[in-house]
Amino acid sequence: MTTPDASAAPPLGDAFHVFDTTLRDGAQREGISYSVADKLAVATLLDELGVGFIEGGWPGAMPKDTEFFARAAAGELKLRTAQLVAFGATRKAGTTAAADPQVLALLDSGAPVVTLVAKSDVRHVERALRTTQEENLAMVRDTVEFLVGHGRRVFLDCEHFFDGYAVDPDYGLRVGEAAIGAGADVMVLCDTNGGQLPGTLGETVAEVLQRTGFRLGIHCQDDTGCAVANTVSAVRAGASHVQCTANGYGERAGNADLFAVLGNLVTKLDLPVLPDGRLAELVRVSHAIAELANIAPNTHQAYVGASAFSHKAGLHASAIKVDPELYNHLDPEVVGNDMHILITEMAGRASVELKARELGVELARRPDVVSRVVDEVKTREAQGFSYEAADASFELLLRDELASADGRGVPVPFRLESYRVIVENPPRPGSGAVSSEATVKVMIGDRRVIVTAEGNGPVNALDSALRSALEDEFTELRHVSLTDYKVRILAGNAGTDSITRVLVTSSDRHRDWTTVGVHPNVVEASWQALVDSLIFALDFVQGPEPIEPQAPAR
Template sequence: MSTTAPATPRSGLPASSLQLSPLGDAFHVFDTTLRDGAQREGITYSVADKIAVATLLDELGVGFIEGGWPGAMPKDTEFFARAAAGELALTSAQLVAFGSTRKAGVRAGDDLQVRALLDSQAPIITLVAKSDVRHVERALRTTLEENLAMVGDTVAYLVGEGRRVFLDCEHFFDGYAHDHDYGIRVAEAAVEAGADVIVMCDTNGGMMPVGLHGVVAEVRDRTGFRLGIHCQDDTGCAVANTIAAVQAGVTHVQCTANGYGERAGNADLFAVLGNLVVKMDLPVLPDGRLSEMVRVSHALAELANIAPDSHQAYVGSSAFAHKAGLHASAIKVDPELYNHLNPEVVGNDMHILITEMAGRASVELKAKEFGIDLAGQPEVVSKVVDTIKAREAAGWSFEAADASFELLLRDEMAAANGEQLAAPFQLESYRVIVENTANTPGAGRSVQSEATVKVHVGGRRVVATAEGNGPVNALDSALRSALAEHLPALAGVELVDYKVRILADHAGTDSVTRVLLASTSTMAAGSPEWTTVGVHTNVVEASWQALVDSLVFALRPSSA
């Protein structure tokens, strides 16, 4: 086997354009969200979305952005055309086009797909090639020698046209297990033709870290080539496999934002970056960019129309959340005792969750998040802990309802001082009617809710009635109508999420229900979004409790 050193890049680009990180061109962070990540079920990017995604990735500081497959996907062709026309201005990254080698029996220059790669004007091309004997013979239905010629001819042609070429060896690890030599021959054909990087792909996602590390190290020793890694997550090991490959010598990692990809997904870009920078001390991002990870991760989730994973490593909202009182006690002394790094390093922050597991330290730390100092008020802390445990035993949950917890805390503080917080309004009664009426023949039925509320506000008794598309919507509208004149700040409050859960300890239609209500406002003090909770055997009453807490929270003094 040849041990030819990696060919000198012949991209035709100035050397300065290849300085992608503090490591220069010594280490590649290669993102394929717009190509491989877009294969996730449920993701459909428009061309405008693709430009927005690429812009965010560039802001993060990745070195390479694979934009798609021009010539095979019309949207990808348009994306590259618009990028070339100036709609995408990259400052850290270079744009990469993805495509396949020439077809069997066709000259590379005559292959329309290969020509489309040149037409994309991308300075870098990633070619995918079969490196598993079984795939060559059964999927491509060609000879092993012709496949090698397809690789060599296509790479040489693109390099000759001034493009830098990376080769994705599809099914490399499965192929290597079957035949230790053929994948190496594919890599040799590519490097001898001018390819810069040989990317070993765990296409089926079946590798484990120890086995993958061994193969990578063996291929490194056999070839001396510059190696890259591309891991799918079918065993849940994509991130671990990627790190194992780096430890074995690869200097090019392919990932997708938030691990998006087909089946179980790909190696998560943010987990890989966090591990490379924080744990392995590899400065693979420009200075100051690591703290952008949370912002970029969540923005990319919005573009994909997928809710962010709250438990995602490094960037999830719960990545540094602590629930057990034992943890909180230690964190109160030193936050590093239960955090593997300072959350601010990656743009995240620490949260203390209030549940029946909460102890005194949990309550004190959570109060600090609200700007409340409970030092010297042990009776308040004890009362709050006891109240939380009693309520959670009855079905309440405060770990996702910070607003309700803050109101409870302030009530207990006032009570400890012999005071009672003035309520902005008081309920006399409410009534909800749900009417199912027949429309014109053949048009089906219409379901309409109507609510009437009677409240005392500003020294007056106010009665208001409103309709809605459901009982909660009707109650919300009626209550806002009753309070609007006296509490104008509520005009900016909007309900943004509504969740109902039947508690597992109770069964049947008379079960206890818990309602979580998320709200936001442009006029309320403090957090732009907050969540409140209500619990009752009647779902309307549980909703009412959460609704009232939401409005009261919005009205709390800005100095609170």
């Protein structure tokens, strides 16, 4: 197992601990099941971010975790900043640490740091462990002494600390005293049930610090929605060790979100708890871990969500046009994010100008184009179009309006003559299958192309036929794939004759984009979105000439 490079240590050194437990506590989230390879990849990402400690799991109790530590020790995990941590419990009642197989497994893991969990609530000692208060203290003392004696650094997680402190404010401190007296470095106060609020939690942390003088840590669950606020409150009260999980993953409502906590500590409390330059990795690491967890990123997540710095109202955009800081609490680039202007019926002139600039088109000297675009967006959104979710369709609209204002046409790579879709059920007696067939007729320049294709449904058949018609001429489209398809009924009172909005997301080897279509016929709405998607793809892969701003005619 590699030893962290001292030159890469965070500016605060050991004065402040950023402790990540994504691979242990975070893995308890419903729906997450990391493979060992996933765990190694997540640990590497967390190390790249610059956290100080990575809790890898519970060796000896979980075979997958035992394998993870073995492969890490064999050199498959090369850490530059972080130290690997093994998690386990104190010895069982009535035995010794040296004779407890689970404690011995912590040594066998090879991890230089061990986190021990211990009961700090008298009710849990007596009802869950079914032992005496004194035996529980002995279990803590013996296990810490044993591990420290074998060269391990030990942190003690005081489970259910805050709930226990409210019942008996002395016993939890006795547990901490047993651990610190035996050589543990940190007494971690755990809000295991997640029921605390920032004010009272901060007061308790300050009181415990005043009574003990120990180095304190904080571990918060999010059952009240306050895990991040509770963590920050604990730090302000004197805690110097924070335990978090990537994206707030965890059991029930989750844990304190590592990325929100780091964003707050660095940008709001001015604590340099990460190595220089690593804060800008927040978005990349957050999304990469979400991919490994097979969970869609939370678009509205603080600091790292795709919508964290998005603005929809025209009033916001007008102010942002003057000074982005007026409606952003920090520069999005600080955490690796971007600002986005959403185009909807609420958009004003400033929104359109800023969105165009985001797309590489400067309209500051084109008030005529801005007015045309604003009016067209409002008209189309009233019909059911949604451009805040379809940037690609908005960019095509912007190009059309700019070209029209300049009295020129927009080159179109192909033109539809007609399409036809046939749905047959069943195609063969007794087969039970539903067959869809589509025929498209398109003009590519002066050449007429007719193609028929089958698909799983009418939209899939249309997509296949259109691509087949175009791919010989536009080979770039072979790298374009449809990755998402959403249908929404907009006018429910019309039943099956309702207006339908379709959003199509496509991707190639470079990026993703979304287009929109609206029509009472779901096939036509889908066709509009599909056509826009392929036109946008061709513009992108062929590298269209940049749209230069022009002064309005006088």
